[in-house]
Each structure stands twice: as C-alpha cells, then as structure tokens.
Amino acid sequence: VDPPPLRLRGDPLGSLSFTSTAFLAQLMSDPMLREKKFLKSVLSILEERSHDRNSIVRQMAVRGLGNLVYGAPEKKHKKFLMVILIRALNDTPEVIGESMKALAKVLKELKEKDIGSSFRDLTQKIWTYFDNEDDALRSMAFVLFGILARLTKRKWKTYFADQVKQSWVTLLLHLQDPNPEVSMECRATFQLCFPFLGLKKLQSAINEHLGGTAELKPEELQVDICRHLVSELLNCLRLLTGVVV
Structure with missing residues (x-):
C-alpha cells in the first residue's frame, strides 16, 4: 500500500506550493524536459521555493535543484546552484540531506x-x-x-x-x-x-x-600511525638538541 500523500494542514496555498514544487523537482529529473529555454524560469522558481517557510517545500525545491545539475549546461548555472545548496546546509536535517546529495552532483561537474x-x-x-x-x-x-x-x-x-x-x-x-x-x-x-x-x-x-x-x-592502523608519529617526534628532537634520544 502506498503511503498517503503529504498534506500541509490548514494551508491550501502551502499545499499547492508543495505540490507544484514536488512536480517541478520530479520533472527536472527527465533530461528531455530540461530545455535551455525553460531553465532560467525553473531556476528562479526553485530558488524562490528554497526560501519557503515550509520545510517540505524547501526540501522539494532543493531536490529539484539537484535534478537540474545535468540540465544546466553552463558553469555559471552550477555555481548559482552551489550557492543555494550551501545555504541549505543550515536548514532542517531533511533539507540538509537533500542539499548534500545535490552538492555531490554539482561538485563532480566542477573543477x-x-x-x-x-x-x-x-x-x-x-x-x-x-x-x-x-x-x-x-x-x-x-x-x-x-x-x-x-x-x-x-x-x-x-x-x-x-x-x-x-x-x-x-x-x-x-x-x-x-x-x-x-x-x-x-x-x-x-x-x-x-x-x-x-x-x-x-x-x-x-x-x-x-x-x-x-x-x-582500525586498531592496527592506529598503532602504525602512532608509531610513526613518535618516530618523527624523536627525529625532530635529535635535530633540535643534537643528542641521541
């Protein structure tokens, strides 16, 4: 049985905002629908929704921005996405998680x-x-x-x-x-x-x-690292003091 759809109680405008944002987020996952002529408008809408007072709407907006990565051909678009996504790292855990996933996509496309x-x-x-x-x-x-x-x-x-x-x-x-x-x-x-x-x-x-x-x-790794650091410290002491430690 499919889970019931998310509803924003007592807020019909908020529910509409969520539905439209979720639709855009899913739409942008289809490469055929991310035509360049629509890109600027979609970016503007999703950027605006990423500031929405409702965290679910913000989450959907960030997901949509992540789906836009491969449809945004110019580096300036990816940089724009990155700024929004970094800001979203200060949001709720759900939004932060979406932002991290999207950032992973963006960073792989940049130098x-x-x-x-x-x-x-x-x-x-x-x-x-x-x-x-x-x-x-x-x-x-x-x-x-x-x-x-x-x-x-x-x-x-x-x-x-x-x-x-x-x-x-x-x-x-x-x-x-x-x-x-x-x-x-x-x-x-x-x-x-x-x-x-x-x-x-x-x-x-x-x-x-x-x-x-x-x-x-891990225990063996930690022992090897500690052994090396101690060895390096002793070598430094020898150089500084000129005596055999």
Missing part, C-alpha cells in the same frame, strides 16, 4: 577553480557534520569531503590541508563508526585526505590498511 570562494564555506560546513547523530548526514559529509579532496589541486591545497589536519582524528575515529555504510565512506575519504597531512613515509602503510576490499583493522 577547483570553478568553485571560487565558496570552497572555504563549503569545506568548513561539511566537516561540522562528521559527528552528527544522523547516520545519513555523517555518511554524505564524508562523501562530500572526499570529493573536495579529489578536486583540490593548487589554489586551495594549503587551506584544505589545514582543514584535514583539524579533522583527521575525527576521520580516524569514524573508521569504527557503528554504521557500516558511514564507516565505508569514511574509509574512502580518509585515504583520499591522508596525503594532505604530508606524512609521506606513512603513505604506503595507509594504502595497505585502506586500499582494496579487505576487512579494515
């Missing part, structure tokens, strides 16, 4: 230079969801952080490296996340982010632990 100053806001916002109690939000946060790691080449490399240094312990801990899907996404992201830490001597060990499909043994 580092295309993101501009939004890179900073997006990176900072994403890693605040690493410890969120919602499994789906944690999982998507790791997915997005991994996508950013792939995108980062030159302009934002130093900045992203600083963000990784602030969050790598959290990433390490979530390799043992109680949710298997979250743990799997974190595993992929940790491997992508580790090179930004500059611990080249440890990279091969990380690849052995995280590469492939073998069962991850």
Whole structure:
C-alpha cells in the first residue's frame, strides 16, 4: 500500500506550493524536459521555493535543484546552484540531506577553480557534520569531503590541508563508526585526505590498511600511525638538541 500523500494542514496555498514544487523537482529529473529555454524560469522558481517557510517545500525545491545539475549546461548555472545548496546546509536535517546529495552532483561537474570562494564555506560546513547523530548526514559529509579532496589541486591545497589536519582524528575515529555504510565512506575519504597531512613515509602503510576490499583493522592502523608519529617526534628532537634520544 502506498503511503498517503503529504498534506500541509490548514494551508491550501502551502499545499499547492508543495505540490507544484514536488512536480517541478520530479520533472527536472527527465533530461528531455530540461530545455535551455525553460531553465532560467525553473531556476528562479526553485530558488524562490528554497526560501519557503515550509520545510517540505524547501526540501522539494532543493531536490529539484539537484535534478537540474545535468540540465544546466553552463558553469555559471552550477555555481548559482552551489550557492543555494550551501545555504541549505543550515536548514532542517531533511533539507540538509537533500542539499548534500545535490552538492555531490554539482561538485563532480566542477573543477577547483570553478568553485571560487565558496570552497572555504563549503569545506568548513561539511566537516561540522562528521559527528552528527544522523547516520545519513555523517555518511554524505564524508562523501562530500572526499570529493573536495579529489578536486583540490593548487589554489586551495594549503587551506584544505589545514582543514584535514583539524579533522583527521575525527576521520580516524569514524573508521569504527557503528554504521557500516558511514564507516565505508569514511574509509574512502580518509585515504583520499591522508596525503594532505604530508606524512609521506606513512603513505604506503595507509594504502595497505585502506586500499582494496579487505576487512579494515582500525586498531592496527592506529598503532602504525602512532608509531610513526613518535618516530618523527624523536627525529625532530635529535635535530633540535643534537643528542641521541
């Protein structure tokens, strides 16, 4: 039995707004219906609905914007979408989840230079969801952080490296996340982010632990990392003091 349709009680205009927004969101998932001549109008409508007072309408609007990604041929459209979607990361969990899914689509269509100053806001916002109690939000946060790691080449490399240094312990801990899907996404992201830490001597060990499909043994990984960090600290002490430690 299909679930009953969502209704906005006591608000016929709100119900109409929801229905029309849901229709647009679904319509935009069909490539044949995303003709360029309609794109500007649809973008305008969905952007307006993303500010609606009702969270369900906002959720449908964000979903529609995500479905528009592949139908928006110009990078300026994708940048416009990204600004709206980043703002939606401050909304309700349902809207945030839709926004994260849509952002994953948008980012895969852009390069580092295309993101501009939004890179900073997006990176900072994403890693605040690493410890969120919602499994789906944690999982998507790791997915997005991994996508950013792939995108980062030159302009934002130093900045992203600083963000990784602030969050790598959290990433390490979530390799043992109680949710298997979250743990799997974190595993992929940790491997992508580790090179930004500059611990080249440890990279091969990380690849052995995280590469492939073998069962991850987080305790052994943590021991290897700690052993390496202690070794590096001792080497630094030797250089600074000129004595054998």
